[in-house]
Amino acid sequence: MSEAREALNFLEHIIEDDLENGYQKSQLRFRFPPEPNGYLHIGHASSICLNFGLGLKYGAPVNLRFDDTNPAKEETAYVEAIKKDVKWLGFSWDTERYASDYFQQLYDWAVQLIEGGKAYVDSQSSEEMAEQKGTPTEVGTNSPFRNRTVAENLALFSGMKKGDFEEGTHVLRAKIDMGAPNMLMRDPIMYRILNKAHHRTNTDWCIYPMYDWAHGESDYLEQVTHSLCTLEFLPHRELYDWFLDQIYEADKVRPKQREFARRNLSHTVVSKRKLLQLVENNVVNGWDDPRMPTISGLRRRGYTPESIVAFADTIGIAKRENLIDVSLLEFHVRDHLNKIAPRVMGVLNPLKLVITNYPEGKEEYVTAENNPGDSDAGFREVPFSRELYIEKEDFKEEANRKFFRLKLGGEVRLKNGYIIKAESCTKDTEGNIIEVQCTYDPKSKSGSGTEESLRKVKGTLHWVSISHAISAEVRLYDRLFTDESPDTHKDKDFMDFVNPDSLQVITAYVEPSLKNAKEQDRVQFQRMGYFCVDRDSTPDKLVFNKTVGLRDTWAKIAEKA
RNA sequence: UGGCCCAUGGUGUAAUUGGCAACACAGCUGGUUUUGGUCCAGUCGUUCUAGGUUCGAGUCCUAGUGGGCCAACCA
Numbered sequence: 267m268s269e270a271r272e273a274l275n276f277l278e279h280i281i282e283d284d285l286e287n288g289y290q291k292s293q294l295r296f297r298f299p300p301e302p303n304g305y306l307h308i309g310h311a312s313s314i315c316l317n318f319g320l321g322l323k324y325g326a327p328v329n330l331r332f333d334d335t336n337p338a339k340e341e342t343a344y345v346e347a348i349k350k351d352v353k354w355l356g357f358s359w360d361t362e363r364y365a366s367d368y369f370q371q372l373y374d375w376a377v378q379l380i381e382g383g384k385a386y387v388d389s390q391s392s393e394e395m396a397e398q399k400g401t402p403t404e405v406g407t408n409s410p411f412r413n414r415t416v417a418e419n420l421a422l423f424s425g426m427k428k429g430d431f432e433e434g435t436h437v438l439r440a441k442i443d444m445g446a447p448n449m450l451m452r453d454p455i456m457y458r459i460l461n462k463a464h465h466r467t468n469t470d471w472c473i474y475p476m477y478d479w480a481h482g483e484s485d486y487l488e489q490v491t492h493s494l495c496t497l498e499f500l501p502h503r504e505l506y507d508w509f510l511d512q513i514y515e516a517d518k519v520r521p522k523q524r525e526f527a528r529r530n531l532s533h534t535v536v537s538k539r540k541l542l543q544l545v546e547n548n549v550v551n552g553w554d555d556p557r558m559p560t561i562s563g564l565r566r567r568g569y570t571p572e573s574i575v576a577f578a579d580t581i582g583i584a585k586r587e588n589l590i591d592v593s594l595l596e597f598h599v600r601d602h603l604n605k606i607a608p609r610v611m612g613v614l615n616p617l618k619l620v621i622t623n624y625p626e627g628k629e630e631y632v633t634a635e636n637n638p639g640d641s642d643a644g645f646r647e648v649p650f651s652r653e654l655y656i657e658k659e660d661f662k663e664e665a666n667r668k669f670f671r672l673k674l675g676g677e678v679r680l681k682n683g684y685i686i687k688a689e690s691c692t693k694d695t696e697g698n699i700i701e702v703q704c705t706y707d708p709k710s711k712s713g714s715g716t717e718e719s720l721r722k723v724k725g726t727l728h729w730v731s732i733s734h735a736i737s738a739e740v741r742l743y744d745r746l747f748t749d750e751s752p753d754t755h756k757d758k759d760f761m762d763f764v765n766p767d768s769l770q771v772i773t774a775y776v777e778p779s780l781k782n783a784k785e786q787d788r789v790q791f792q793r794m795g796y797f798c799v800d801r802d803s804t805p806d807k808l809v810f811n812k813t814v815g816l817r818d819t820w821a822k823i824a825e826k827a
Numbered sequence: 828u829g830g831c832c833c834a835u836g837g838u839g840u841a842a843u844u845g846g847c848a849a850c851a852c853a854g855c856u857g858g859u860u861u862u863g864g865u866c867c868a869g870u871c872g873u874u875c876u877a878g879g880u881u882c883g884a885g886u887c888c889u890a891g892u893g894g895g896c897c898a899a900c901c902a
Contacts, residue, residue, distance in 0.1 A: 273841045273850085301902050304850060336901060351855050392900055399898055401828040407897085437900055447830045449898050458900035501897050527833085527895095538902095580851060582840045586833050587895060594839070594852055604865060639865060670863065679861055712861065726861045793862045820863040 294326035302344035304538035314576035327360030406444035485521035568798030568813030612791035616655035670725035740806035
């Protein structure tokens with residue numbers, strides 16, 4: 267059997283090369299390293315799928331490491347939320363680590379650097395240091411403290427650790443090259459004084475390592491082989507390697523940082539800072555608002571983890587800039603929900619329909635298929651009566667041939683029920699249609715096997731029996747931003763593009779089988795879309811979120827006309 | 828006035844590493860359908876430009892063009 271060669275992304279090619287050049291497969295190790303300063307979003311999901319996917323592919327462990335080197339912004343609540351999201355996506359980490367686990371080791375290594383003349387304590391203000399840093403086109407100048415003696419540096423650094431100094435008075439810097447073309451190599455800061463309690467180490471420390479000093483060394487301590495991050499860290503790689511050079515021992519695995527392009531989703535923003543802004547300005551109702559591109563928001567919206575993983579697999583990973591259309595994400599959630607979501611009937615925008623020749627007071631049950639694509643899904647009974655609600659958009663007094671719905675004198679089938687014919691309608695004083703009167707063919711009942719029941723009519727409408735229906739709050743969502751790339755405009759702030767109509771709350775009428783629906787239950791309201799039960803739902807009041815609509819060919823036809 | 832990264836259909840990614848440019852989505856046509864859904868069949872369309880190396884270039888080289896990143900005691 268010949269097998270087509272599997273398509274690899276560029277990171278997999280790098281790993282395959284490493285495997286050929288001496289790495290043992292058993293040495294492979296990855297990590298997902300979020301900072302616990304916010305909630306994970308769809309971009310992180312992509313990174314999670316990448317790292318954990320690589321782990322699965324190569325049978326390699328993947329650590330979940332919290333990059334918690336800045337106590338000013340980090341909280342335990344975020345740690346818990348992040349763990350929940352990773353688990354929900356279906357991944358398991360090998361060990362749970364924290365950069366803060368390594369504070370002592372990092373400190374000891376820093377002392378070693380000082381002793382080797384590779385680091386010094388600078389006692390200038392940040393403004394002074396920024397000035398000496400130069401610009402991308404101009405070299406920097408050395409700090410007047412650059413040549414402090416080892417003894418002096420050691421004493422000062424130890425004083426910093428003991429809390430002898432105020433914040434901002436001293437920092438520890440690596441002694442590299444103020445003339446380096448790479449700005450990050452111009453004597454980068456390794457430690458700063460921060461009199462803040464850390465969510466894990468509390469007040470044990472008042473000096474904290476910077477990202478660059480902590481990250482690579484953490485990778486090294488965990489013996490991570492491939493440290494994957496986004497492209498904006500590319501210039502950090504030289505520094506990552508320089509720091510590793512200072513402590514690397516030849517018998518250990520030497521981690522390598524490699525960079526990939528961040529995935530950008532259209533009509534949203536994926537930046538913790540900007541998402542936080544949306545939350546703080548009450549543009550949305552919290553991090554898990556169903557309009558948010560956060561994993562918690564997508565979960566509440568009704569997305570399945572499977573659909574998010576499938577999305578991440580489809581878009582792949584590369585180094586070029588990208589803007590992925592959110593409709594691809596929507597495709598994947600439809601694709602999955604189509605397979606698993608039970609079909610039910612719900613009328614979102616009700617119009618009363620009276621069947622004039624149906625006996626008053628009569629009620630009967632019709633049999634409905636739970637999922638036409640899944641023969642194991644079974645059937646249920648739905649109550650039918652003389653007075654029903656249908657969708658307002660499904661009736662017009664007159665319409666052309668393309669309108670496969672109800673019009674005066676026209677026939678249509680009520681899903682799982684009877685064929686009806688619209689006879690007349692009633693309007694209010696403003697001319698709005700408020701009721702439609704129709705007649706039904708008693709012999710046309712679905713599944714009855716009669717000749718009439720087998721008749722083909724062009725349209726099929728969903729409906730609910732008014733006296734049996736349950737009213738429910740339904741939250742409809744539109745794109746959060748009107749622009750496909752709201753945060754890429756130089757002259758405008760992304761907040762200028764917030765869609766004022768991104769949330770619409772309506773009262774809908776749903777079939778009684780939904781009475782005991784539980785939070786997170788996902789259903790398809792036939793012909794309308796996929797919906798899930800929100801956590802605001804109570805036994806007395808059902809609340810649904812619209813996850814995504816069905817593919818809507820009719821909308822395109824209507825648009826053309 | 829510097830260094831580095833990137834460029835493949837409308838979108839996102841592939842291309843057996845120099846050998847017939849493919850997959851998914853979107854679009855369009857038709858078929859099936861008691862969801863204008865699903866499913867099925869078909870179809871449209873691509874290597875930024877100019878040189879060079881080569882029997883052969885999306886892939887290698889040079890130049891150009893376009894886009895991005897880099898001057899936080901953030902990560």
